[in-house]
Amino acid sequence: MAAKRKLKGESLFLRYLILGGWALFCLMPVLWFLSIGLRPRTEIITPTPIYFPTFSLDAWHMIWEDWPMGQYLRNSVLAIIGSVIIDLVLAIPAAYSLSRFEYRGRDDIGFYILSTRMMAPAIVAVPIFFLFRNMGLLDTIWALMLIYAAINLSFVTWIIRSYMLEIPKELEDAAKTDGAGELRILWEIIIPAVLPGIITAAVIAMIFAINEFLFTLLIASTPDAYTMSVALANFTGGSDGIIYNAIALVAFLAFVPVFLVVVAIQKHLSRGLTMGAVKG
Amino acid sequence: MARIELNDIQKRWGPVWGVRDVNIDIADEEFVVFLGPSGCGKTTTMRMIAGLEDPSEGEIIMDGEVMNEIDARDRDVAMVFQGYALYPNMTIFENIRFPLRMRNIPKQEHDALVRRAAELVELTDYLDRKPAALSGGQRQRAALARAIVREPQVFLMDEPLSNLDAKLRQAMRVQIKHIQRELKITTVYVTHDQIEAMTLADRIVIMQSGAIQQIGTPDEIYNDPANTFVANFIGSPPMNLIEGTLEGGIFRAEGIEVGGLPGHHSGTITLGIRPEDCTVAAEGAHLSGTVFGVEPTGDTTYLTMKAGNKLIEVKADRDYRADLNIDEKVRFDPTRIYLFDGESGERLR
Numbered sequence: 001m002a003a004k005r006k007l008k009g010e011s012l013f014l015r016y017l018i019l020g021g022w023a024l025f026c027l028m029p030v031l032w033f034l035s036i037g038l039r040p041r042t043e044i045i046t047p048t049p050i051y052f053p054t055f056s057l058d059a060w061h062m063i064w065e066d067w068p069m070g071q072y073l074r075n076s077v078l079a080i081i082g083s084v085i086i087d088l089v090l091a092i093p094a095a096y097s098l099s100r101f102e103y104r105g106r107d108d109i110g111f112y113i114l115s116t117r118m119m120a121p122a123i124v125a126v127p128i129f130f131l132f133r134n135m136g137l138l139d140t141i142w143a144l145m146l147i148y149a150a151i152n153l154s155f156v157t158w159i160i161r162s163y164m165l166e167i168p169k170e171l172e173d174a175a176k177t178d179g180a181g182e183l184r185i186l187w188e189i190i191i192p193a194v195l196p197g198i199i200t201a202a203v204i205a206m207i208f209a210i211n212e213f214l215f216t217l218l219i220a221s222t223p224d225a226y227t228m229s230v231a232l233a234n235f236t237g238g239s240d241g242i243i244y245n246a247i248a249l250v251a252f253l254a255f256v257p258v259f260l261v262v263v264a265i266q267k268h269l270s271r272g273l274t275m276g277a278v279k280g
Numbered sequence: 281m282a283r284i285e286l287n288d289i290q291k292r293w294g295p296v297w298g299v300r301d302v303n304i305d306i307a308d309e310e311f312v313v314f315l316g317p318s319g320c321g322k323t324t325t326m327r328m329i330a331g332l333e334d335p336s337e338g339e340i341i342m343d344g345e346v347m348n349e350i351d352a353r354d355r356d357v358a359m360v361f362q363g364y365a366l367y368p369n370m371t372i373f374e375n376i377r378f379p380l381r382m383r384n385i386p387k388q389e390h391d392a393l394v395r396r397a398a399e400l401v402e403l404t405d406y407l408d409r410k411p412a413a414l415s416g417g418q419r420q421r422a423a424l425a426r427a428i429v430r431e432p433q434v435f436l437m438d439e440p441l442s443n444l445d446a447k448l449r450q451a452m453r454v455q456i457k458h459i460q461r462e463l464k465i466t467t468v469y470v471t472h473d474q475i476e477a478m479t480l481a482d483r484i485v486i487m488q489s490g491a492i493q494q495i496g497t498p499d500e501i502y503n504d505p506a507n508t509f510v511a512n513f514i515g516s517p518p519m520n521l522i523e524g525t526l527e528g529g530i531f532r533a534e535g536i537e538v539g540g541l542p543g544h545h546s547g548t549i550t551l552g553i554r555p556e557d558c559t560v561a562a563e564g565a566h567l568s569g570t571v572f573g574v575e576p577t578g579d580t581t582y583l584t585m586k587a588g589n590k591l592i593e594v595k596a597d598r599d600y601r602a603d604l605n606i607d608e609k610v611r612f613d614p615t616r617i618y619l620f621d622g623e624s625g626e627r628l629r
Contacts, residue, residue, distance in 0.1 A: 177355075
């Protein structure tokens, strides 16, 4: 018994060692970013690595004083939140219909929605540019909201739909005999039951939107519509050369909110991603 | 509070028949049980009464009003589901209150009504919990409370006890019957459990392959079965059905000879006799065969006889014991013998 216990302790230690090592490996680039972002410019490009650099807030002051960082941040947040709201408003009823009603061509429509995600973005880049130009939406966050929403709509719909398929039909039958109409059922029974799925879909949509680069670059041409991801790319040019420490710090700042959101809803997220794969 | 008539109800999904030629008139305050094996159409029939399914043909009438075109939510019907179907995001209180909110019953009455329903099913201590925090029996009672809270015209119960263990099932059975008698609400109950049907029902409707086999009180169903299906489905152990020939009032099968039967039938016949209507007796015996098995259960002993290649179940005296393969004779109660047509299985009288 004692021997067995000891073995268990050892294997537990081994488990922590492996997982801890893996976590360190994954976090290393992030820590390296932070380290570069918080050192003076003179210590960035050196022939030998400096493991214990001088602490400096040069880059921090630079990004807030020399660039409209607040504006970029605001653009990012507004475009992302707006796009997620658009996605949910459209995807929830669509998913409800695709999972709950029977009509001709239902599965084809579902597949069509998913197929919008299958083409390479570059194919539609030029048409989309002209579309937004004709609508007078170029260089606005409204255009960003719409384009992010369009990119994410298909999989947001599919994630929510797969959750709705798991809800027993009996629940709806019960609500019907209790006197509830379709909208009531959706609002009071279905949506609360699939809330983890909705949160999962929303977070994944957010992450995609934060990382979106191609269409943002196409649509945004001034700081009016620049987001963090595009602004970051602009740091590489100009008379100052490539400002590595500022880039690193901005990249770190862009990473933090996503990280915090994922940690906060981690439980839902892992459940959401495995749901449908394993029954039960 | 409501009389339900089903007139010539048919339900098809394309070429597949769900329910055919269902005709039944359920009286006000009556407790009717639909009984049959799975897939016999009993649940479909109930769902059509609820309005969750539309009949392909026929009329559903409640208190003289045709309900076919009326939505489930506008029929004053409450349903209890096999899987309970409690709303997982709401507390038990909210679950029970839900039908009151949906039917625009004044808010100030909700609290009293919910508490009264919860009291009736002895669930007042659990109103603040979510369904996930309750046991199976408690969930079932919560589902029951949700159905009775607004005192509907009709209760529909779809195998409500099938997910409970045997002991709990018996307790809930008594409770359901008590509540139904107290509230005097017309009830349709679906089950595949013959004990539930016998103990709960005013009348039993036996269904098979989408069609009604027999409608009658539990006594009628048990003592006067309409065909071999009903005879075999009701009773535990089931009725012995012995195939043989009838000639001049005498039924013969291997090891079996029964005289004094009606002379106006002849040919291939199935003779039915319940185990409890058989006695081990040498005198006036109808069956002679060998002992195949003896099963003492405490209050009774089941004897299985082998006659030819046929096994016949006999409910013997509680003290009866015998060695295997010895010869034994069994007498049938002549007043309890049923004759069925050998081909159609219909009862011959």
